[in-house]
Structure formats: structure tokens, C-alpha cells
Amino acid sequence: AQSVSQHNHHVILSEAASLELGCNYSYGGTVNLFWYVQYPGQHLQLLLKYFSGDPLVKGIKGFEAEFIKSKFSFNLRKPSVQWSDTAEYFCAVNAVPNTGNQFYFGTGTSLTVIP
């Protein structure tokens, strides 16, 4: 069965530290890839997405992610985190084309940034 794995359940970093959150998926076909962020008490918002082309995608607030097809991975990175990055981060995969319910979320990674 298709799935999305986020290996880090809870990450704690100090401000200015670098961040990398892992995401691996299992799906043999073409995919679109997403990272969503959920700030405390809020809904999920799109952070960045990959559809095709340059495997290094840049999103909002200095986040970026790299798609490595051979590793079925889409890791999220940020060179220097801020206290305001404290949030839950979800990786997601969308089969292309998606004519059914082939949209899968990871279980999320909780990031706490200590001032």
C-alpha cells in the first residue's frame, strides 16, 4: 500500500540551528509532493510543492525541499530556524493524475524552536 513516512516525530532546536525533516514515500508512479505547516491552533497551510522540473523547490519563509526520485524522498530544510517556525509539519504525496483518493499524508513532525 502507498504510504508516506516522516521519521522524526518531534524535533527540538535552538534558534539559528539548521533544520532537516525527513519524508519518504512509497508509490511507483508519478507524484506531486507537498509540505504543509500547521501553526499552533491553526489549520494546515501549504508551505511548498513539487510538480516537476528542478528537484530543489523553494517555499515561503525560507524553507526549501529537495526531491530525490531514486530515494523516494522529499526532505524539508531551512538553514536557520526561528522561534516562529514552531509548528507541526506534514509531508504529503499526490498520485498523478489522481482520479481517486490517492493523496497521502505523513503522520507529521512537531518542531519546537527554543529562543
Place this chain on the structure above:
Amino acid sequence: EAQVTQNPRYLITVTGKKLTVTCSQNMNHEYMSWYRQDPGLGLRQIYYSMNVEVTDKGDVPEGYKVSRKEKRNFPLILESPSPNQTSLYFCASRDSYYGYTFGSGTRLTVV
């Protein structure tokens, strides 16, 4: 503005009293889903719909009903709520190629 609108944002109810959480999207999306979010369990899909009058169960459909009579609306119905349905609920919509847009969430407490 493209958005998914859920109501209410907060709801406290008693066991067994039927309730409906409304969801509406203005993006003409075919696909809509309901998720519940619980601490440590991530997002779990309750029901989804691929178009008008086409709905199917997700991972945790027990105790819930949905309907899709119009493309823009996808209400979630709890016929007889129980305390284990206390949760944060999100409605979301998408088209065939792009990711979900989420509503603001409904925090439901069943006492």
C-alpha cells in the same frame, strides 16, 4: 479569495444530539475530504468525495455521514455523537493534480 469555509469553528454538544458541520469551497474542486486530527495520530481521513453524489469511506468513517448534493458543499453529519468523537475536524478540497486546500477547522467537544 479561494477558500474552504467550515462552520462552526467551535462546538460543544452532548452525547447523542445530532449535529452537522458545514463545509463549502469556492474553487470548483471535484474532490473534497473530511479529516480528523488527534494528538499523536496525525490526520485521519473520515470520508471523501470525488464529485457530486459520489462519496466513499476513508480510514475512520464509523459514526459519521456525509453528503455531496452540490459540488461546493460537503457537510459532515454526526447522527449520535459520542465522547470519542471529540476532535479537531478539517474539511479540504482539491482538483486532480494539486494539493488540498484546508478549512480553518472545527473543534468539537462531546460531553
